[in-house]
Amino acid sequence: MISWLPAQYSKWVAFGTGVGIEIGRADLNVLLVKSRPQGSRILGSLTLRNFRDDSASDWGRHYTKFLQKQGAGHLSATVLLPRDEVIVRQIAMPGVAAKDIGSALRFQLDSLHPFPEDDVLHSWARIGKTTDVVVGIVRRSVIEWYSVLFEEAGVNVAAFSFSAASLYAAARFYRMPPARGFLTLFPDNGRIEAYGESKARPLFSVTLVQSELVQSEDRARDLALAELRLPPETQPLLSTELLPGPLEAPEGFEFSREALPYAAALAGACSWLALPLNLLPDNRRHASSRAMFIPTITLLMLVLLGAGALWAQSAYENQRYLDELQAQIRQLEPLAARAGKVDREIAVTRNHIDMLDRFRVRSKDDLDALNDLTRLLAPPAWLQVLDLTRKDATMTGNIDQATGLLKLLDSSSQFQDSQFTSPLQRTGDSEEFRIHTLRRQPSR
Secondary structure (H helix, E strand, O other): OOOOOOHHHHHHHOOEEEEEEEEOOOOEEEEEEEEEOOEEEEEEEEEEOOOOOOOHHHHHHHHHHHHHHOOOOOOOEEEEOOHHHOEEEEEEOOOOOHHHHHHHHHHHHHHHOOOOHHHEEEEEEEOOOOOEEEEEEEEHHHHHHHHHHHHHHOOOEEEEEOHHHHHHHHOOOOOOOOOOOEEEEEEEOOEEEEEEEOOOOOOEEEEEEOOOOOOOHHHHHHHHHHHHOOOOOOOOEOHHHHOOOOOEOOOOOOOOOOHHHHHHHHHHHOHHHOOOOOOOOHHHOOOOOHHHHHHHHHHHHHHHHHHHHHHHHHHHHHHHHHHHHHHHHHHHHHHHHHHHHHHHHHHHHHHHHHHHHHHHHHHHHHHHHHHHHHHHOOOOOEEEEEEEOOOEEEEEEEEOOOOOHHHHHHOOOOEEEEEEOOOOEEEOOEEEEEEEEEEOOOOO
């Protein structure tokens, strides 16, 4: 139970879903309850009749189907042992530190039960903020028998507890029980279970068998009130007055008959609000809900958050570095622009120089070609038309014998592949010719 949380505020952390099972004389009463701060809702109930005589696998199959239908197959149950199989003791521990209570109880445990020492299991818890503790004692053989039975049925059990522990917790989920003290009676086929609280007895639980001593419910009430030190005229509370009523319940639900499994289901749904009284050995306990994955999920979320933080820091550093580079680039952009402008001006100047060089070279080549033609076509030969380009030359003229001109031109250093473009024509003492020739490109 959360010790630091005031009882009147416990409902604000009452989140959970629990399965409560009451082991009756012949039947198992099963209740599935969802708890929320605004109240509880009963999702379903099941009665497994004559479970001791039927095959465990048969009634276990009905139990599993019941939970799966409600989407609660992952839940483990809080089981209430028969009250007459559990010894409940209240012991005052004034002046004993919480860490020493367990050791102090072990010293006097033998005086609290009549069973052999090696055939006993017990569990204890401090009762609220009092100096008293409640101790539950049961024979080990009883726990072993029920454990094997539920395992054969496939029923996962989170806790073997008893009615007083569940009633104490459930009575405080959404409201506080009467501070002056109270008594509640649970009749059951010739037996009467009495549960109450008072200043003298912070937690009182006993089973009375109707006999010559206890002939009626009134007699049981008088005996219980005497133990609680409450006025004889005190009227017992109904179970509906002690426990918070559900906001919703299936049709046919009888609160008075199913009050105990209801209290067990509430205690199982919010175990942090209940007394830590569990008679089932640790090695046989099953997780009661998906809450067992909360630590793993929390650690995973922390790892993801850490990885996200590292990624964010890396992205931030990269962005900051990029911003610094951009700032430096903006500072150097004017210089880069001036440098680019100078490079462009240099390229334009170089192009002009290259063009001038080409013109200079072209003029020299053209003059060399003209000189060569002047030398080759010596008088009396003469040219009427000369078309000189960078690649070829076309010429029209007269000479006394034109047949040797092609060979003469090809033998020069300026021309090649010379040919007549029209037939030779004799005019007087000379022949008129028209020649096309290619210019040799100088090697540089």
